[in-house]
Amino acid sequence: xxxxxxxxxxxxxxxxxxxxxxxxxxxxxxxxxxxxxxxxxxxxxxxxxxxxxxxxxxxxxxxxxxxxxxxxxxxxxxxxxxxxxxxxxxxxxxxxxxxxxxxxxxxxxxxxxxxxxxxxxxxxxxxxxxxxxxxxxxxxxxxxxxxxxxxxxxxxxxxxxxxxxxxxxxxxxxxxxxxxxxxxxxxxxxxxxxxxxxxxxxxxxxxxxxxxxxxxxxxxxxxxxxxxxxxxxxxxxxxxxxxxxxxxxxxxxxxxxxxxxxxxxxxxxxxxxxxxxxxxxxxxxxxxxxxxxxxxxxxxxxxxxxxxxxxxxxxxxxxxxxxxxxxxxxxxxxxxxxxxxxxxxxxxxxxxxxxxxxxxxxxxxxxxxxxxxxxxxxxxxxxxxxxxxxxxxxxxxxxxxxxxxxxxxxxxxxxxxxxxxxxxxxxxxxxxxxxxxxxxxxxxxxxxxxxxxxxxxxxxxxxx
Amino acid sequence: xxxxxxxxxxxxxxxxxxxxxxxxxxxxxxxxxxxxxxxxxxxxxxxxxxxxxxxxxxxxxxxxxxxxxxxxxxxxxxxxxxxxxxxxxxxxxxxxxxxxxxxxxxxxxxxxxxxxxxxxxxxxxxxxxxxxxxxxxxxxxxxxxxxxxxxxxxxxxxxxxxxxxxxxxxxxxxxxxxxxxxxxxxxxxxxxxxxxxxxxxxxxxxxxxxxxxxxxxxxxxxxxxxxxxxxxxxxxxxxxxxxxxxxxxxxxxxxxxxxxxxxxxxxxxxxxxxxxxxxxxxxxxxxxxxxxxxxxxxxxxxxxxxxxxxxxxxxxxxxxxxxxxxxxxxxxxxxxxxxxxxxxxxxxxxxxxxxxxxxxxxxxxxxxxxxxxxxxxxxxxxxxxxxxxxxxxxxxxxxxxxxxxxxxxxxxxxxxxxxxxxxxxxxxxxxxxxxxxxxxxxxxxxxxxxxxxxxxxxxxxxxxxxxxxxxxxxxxxxxxxxxxxxxxxxxxxxxxxx
Numbered sequence: 001x002x003x004x005x006x007x008x009x010x011x012x013x014x015x016x017x018x019x020x021x022x023x024x025x026x027x028x029x030x031x032x033x034x035x036x037x038x039x040x041x042x043x044x045x046x047x048x049x050x051x052x053x054x055x056x057x058x059x060x061x062x063x064x065x066x067x068x069x070x071x072x073x074x075x076x077x078x079x080x081x082x083x084x085x086x087x088x089x090x091x092x093x094x095x096x097x098x099x100x101x102x103x104x105x106x107x108x109x110x111x112x113x114x115x116x117x118x119x120x121x122x123x124x125x126x127x128x129x130x131x132x133x134x135x136x137x138x139x140x141x142x143x144x145x146x147x148x149x150x151x152x153x154x155x156x157x158x159x160x161x162x163x164x165x166x167x168x169x170x171x172x173x174x175x176x177x178x179x180x181x182x183x184x185x186x187x188x189x190x191x192x193x194x195x196x197x198x199x200x201x202x203x204x205x206x207x208x209x210x211x212x213x214x215x216x217x218x219x220x221x222x223x224x225x226x227x228x229x230x231x232x233x234x235x236x237x238x239x240x241x242x243x244x245x246x247x248x249x250x251x252x253x254x255x256x257x258x259x260x261x262x263x264x265x266x267x268x269x270x271x272x273x274x275x276x277x278x279x280x281x282x283x284x285x286x287x288x289x290x291x292x293x294x295x296x297x298x299x300x301x302x303x304x305x306x307x308x309x310x311x312x313x314x315x316x317x318x319x320x321x322x323x324x325x326x327x328x329x330x331x332x333x334x335x336x337x338x339x340x341x342x343x344x345x346x347x348x349x350x351x352x353x354x355x356x357x358x359x360x361x362x363x364x365x366x367x368x369x370x371x372x373x374x375x376x377x378x379x380x381x382x383x384x385x386x387x388x389x390x391x392x393x394x395x396x397x398x399x400x401x402x403x404x405x406x407x408x409x410x411x412x413x414x415x416x417x418x419x420x421x422x423x424x425x426x427x428x429x430x431x432x433x434x435x436x437x438x439x440x441x442x443x444x445x446x447x448x449x450x451x452x453x454x455x456x457x458x459x460x461x462x463x464x
Numbered sequence: 465x466x467x468x469x470x471x472x473x474x475x476x477x478x479x480x481x482x483x484x485x486x487x488x489x490x491x492x493x494x495x496x497x498x499x500x501x502x503x504x505x506x507x508x509x510x511x512x513x514x515x516x517x518x519x520x521x522x523x524x525x526x527x528x529x530x531x532x533x534x535x536x537x538x539x540x541x542x543x544x545x546x547x548x549x550x551x552x553x554x555x556x557x558x559x560x561x562x563x564x565x566x567x568x569x570x571x572x573x574x575x576x577x578x579x580x581x582x583x584x585x586x587x588x589x590x591x592x593x594x595x596x597x598x599x600x601x602x603x604x605x606x607x608x609x610x611x612x613x614x615x616x617x618x619x620x621x622x623x624x625x626x627x628x629x630x631x632x633x634x635x636x637x638x639x640x641x642x643x644x645x646x647x648x649x650x651x652x653x654x655x656x657x658x659x660x661x662x663x664x665x666x667x668x669x670x671x672x673x674x675x676x677x678x679x680x681x682x683x684x685x686x687x688x689x690x691x692x693x694x695x696x697x698x699x700x701x702x703x704x705x706x707x708x709x710x711x712x713x714x715x716x717x718x719x720x721x722x723x724x725x726x727x728x729x730x731x732x733x734x735x736x737x738x739x740x741x742x743x744x745x746x747x748x749x750x751x752x753x754x755x756x757x758x759x760x761x762x763x764x765x766x767x768x769x770x771x772x773x774x775x776x777x778x779x780x781x782x783x784x785x786x787x788x789x790x791x792x793x794x795x796x797x798x799x800x801x802x803x804x805x806x807x808x809x810x811x812x813x814x815x816x817x818x819x820x821x822x823x824x825x826x827x828x829x830x831x832x833x834x835x836x837x838x839x840x841x842x843x844x845x846x847x848x849x850x851x852x853x854x855x856x857x858x859x860x861x862x863x864x865x866x867x868x869x870x871x872x873x874x875x876x877x878x879x880x881x882x883x884x885x886x887x888x889x890x891x892x893x894x895x896x897x898x899x900x901x902x903x904x905x906x907x908x909x910x911x912x913x914x915x916x917x918x919x920x921x922x923x924x925x926x927x928x929x930x931x932x933x934x935x936x937x938x939x940x941x942x943x944x945x946x947x948x949x950x951x952x953x954x955x956x957x958x959x960x961x962x
Binding site for chain 2: 011013014015016020021023024025027028029030033035036037038039040041044045046048049050051052053054055056058061062064065066068069070071072073074075077079081083084085086087089091093094095096097099100101102103104105106107108109111112113114115116117118120121122123124126127128130131132134136137138140141143144145146147173175176178179181182183185186187188236238263264265266267268271280287288289290291292293294302304307313314315316317318319320321322323325326327328329331332334336337338339340341342343344346347348349350351352353354355357360361362363364365366367368369370371372373374376377379380381382383384400415418419422427430445447448449452
């Protein structure tokens with residue numbers, strides 16, 4: 001390549017000017033920058049610039065991406081999509097605070113002396129989530145709900161050592177199940193799924209647990225169980241107290257996946273005896289952002305042995321040795337990859353801290369009353385929508401539900417239904433497998449009564 | 465001593481949010497909804513009080529702003545944190561990531577309603593393919609470690625698809641990031657650690673001695689964690705290939721190479737990129753990151769589905785290889801918001817701009833390296849005299865520790881008093897009292913001179929009166945914290961404070 005000996009200032013993101021670069025080269029006794037790359041075999045060095053679009057000016061970039069963003073039918077589409085993530089209203093103060101460079105341009109708080117603000121916010125997130133879920137410990141975040149399920153399965157097996165099987169009570173999201181399978185594939189953890197529609201099948205689970213329990217101690221396989229509240233089909237399941245009792249009597253661990261906002265009015269997992277909780281923190285004021293960045297929540301009741309088996313970072317409160325004040329830092333790091341390497345509880349390093357900070361501010365802004373109202377508002381919207389649909393002959397397949405429910409729209413096919421609804425500015429939920437045209441419909445806190453009525457109107461028009 | 469000024473970080477005696485506020489105060493009041501109320505059944509009704517803070521909007525805003533003033537970010541000051549590539553996070557990217565069409569887009573919108581999302585991912589896949597030389601790129605891994613896991617799972621799937629079930633181990637040099645062995649172990653592999661040569665590169669004899677047909681592959685960071693390009697990289701990948709193994713490149717240090725050399729040309733079969741390092745995704749206080757992987761053609765069918773694809777008219781999710789894929793890593797599309805920022809950064813620069821950025825990063829590191837060589841008590845043990853480093857280098861404070869009992873940790877803490885972040889210390893593990901410095905291309909010459917001046921000052925203080933360095937930091941929001949007591953008696957939430 002005809003590389004100039006002194007590069008031009010191509011990008012406003014480069015800190016040194018061409019003149020300075022020349023001086024710096026002189027300081028290090030090199031005549032050009034290419035000399036710094038002399039360790040790279042010549043045949044590996046590209047002789048042309050990589051052929052990618054750009055450079056774009058900032059203004060042109062703004063315009064290009066704005067144009068692309070408008071290809072997503074969002075501003076003129078009512079979204080009844082849920083299944084784990086959903087649109088949320090983001091208060092202005094929250095958006096403003098999250099744009100503070102001190103917060104989003106910091107690295108992990110490995111130097112706690114200059115990261116007290118970040119550490120305190122993470123601790124406040126952990127503490128508020130502990131209150132909301134009824135747990136004692138919440139970690140500093142995992143990638144998303146799905147990966148949190150995978151990590152929880154691995155953790156349950158680690159704690160139970162010789163047992164290698166997790167019992168999953170369907171319905172759970174097929175995507176979460178897939179991710180959990182990937183996470184458990186390497187160490188040969190087995191996932192046994194008990195199929196069911198709407199509600200979970202507690203009797204089948206009990207039977208399997210008791211069968212396993214009857215085996216010789218060395219032969220026992222079951223380490224833990226997992227189910228979701230509400231289930232993937234929206235249902236608040238029945239007989240879970242009985243299920244958890246049987247699981248615990250037979251020395252199994254229990255992980256529950258939750259809709260964290262529902263906990264404003266729904267019993268939290270800590271109150272019905274779950275050992276671990278997982279969930280999706282995107283719902284706590286984080287943009288749905290085409291599916292990421294999300295916020296994997298993982299928490300538990302306090303048990304020293306369990307905590308030593310936790311994946312990911314934990315922030316705790318301690319003392320500033322200089323000033324004697326309260327101070328915060330990352331703790332129990334000997335579980336983590338940078339210290340324990342191949343024996344670490346997880347490989348996770350970068351997590352979703354920024355989303356956790358966002359979630360903490362959002363929850364503090366809502367307060368106890370706000371989170372209750374928000375949850376109640378979702379339940380009311382869903383009930384209203386379901387009642388309206390029932391009158392049109394498309395009632396919810398399973399009850400009772402919180403904010404999402406399954407409807408069978410009959411003989412129309414999914415693609416046809418989606419196209420016809422979209423034409424009228426409505427995204428009609430997600431596809432649920434099974435006979436007919438089953439859709440999982442979800443409400444969100446942006447929706448007004450008029451929006452719900454719009455859905456009913458469109459249903460009437462499309463399916464007339 | 466050089467006249468380098470200390471600065472005082474803001475220190476607010478900021479109470480926990482749970483201690484602020486007062487009964488009935490609220491910052492965010494959800495809109496009421498004009499539909500009948502639906503009661504929760506008594507079996508499911510929450511009975512325990514929700515002990516969340518009750519604060520007004522202004523006090524919440526002040527709380528967060530004050531806390532933010534007790535955080536050192538790239539926007540605040542120099543951040544020469546080795547292996548983390550703390551470059552500037554362009555503000556236009558923040559604007560773009562918040563466009564309504566992106567931030568409010570549900571990942572399961574019908575394809576026709578999320579053409580923008582798929583187009584962004586498709587364009588990014590294409591750009592990363594060009595930059596790395598690989599056949600296929602997936603953006604599903606949500607962080608570097610997730611990309612490593614994806615890489616070794618891809619390697620695993622390839623061997624299993626060939627009916628080759630005897631490959632049980634992954635080779636990792638002792639200079640590797642901890643995530644490498646952790647990711648390999650997570651995928652079910654045994655980890656074989658091999659030593660590095662004194663000059664920091666892979667020891668080919670050590671590699672040869674562990675190679676056989678039970679090796680699934682090797683993970684190699686290039687440039688390595690000592691900031692040195694593995695000059696024998698092609699030989700290394702050939703050796704691993706010769707016993708049927710595959711090579712994963714850890715792209716944590718790709719900032720030194722972007723637009724200059726392509727990992728696929730070096731013989732790697734798969735690599736992960738850290739978009740939050742090389743391609744300016746903000747680190748967010750610990751995340752989110754994004755760790756796409758690129759793979760050669762023979763591995764393409766094993767990566768997670770779906771990929772973004774384009775048929776000339778419309779963008780679509782391509783699930784065609786799902787059956788052979790090793791599985792899913794994320795509920796949806798990985799950290800789309802970070803991928804979007806990376807694409808904006810790539811387009812803002814173009815091929816030439818990226819190359820100039822990498823060159824400038826390497827120049828900045830070498831300039832600082834040259835200056836630091838004259839500081840008493842610091843050495844550059846793994847870099848032979850006259851050799852250039854890449855985007856970072858590793859100094860050792862072992863002489864200073866021996867002379868005046870001032871450790872790498874003390875130096876790191878002392879630096880904080882000057883308003884810069886400390887380098888990475890005690891990594892890589894193969895350098896005693898390691899101080900790993902990566903200035904990135906974003907820092908100005910004045911900032912580089914400042915970092916040098918601070919280190920020089922600290923050294924002079926250390927050799928004059930070591931207590932001056934050992935009792936630091938003094939002007940930060942907090943002094944050193946009692947980590948040991950916390951590890952013994954963990955207090956991990958306000959609930960556990962009682």
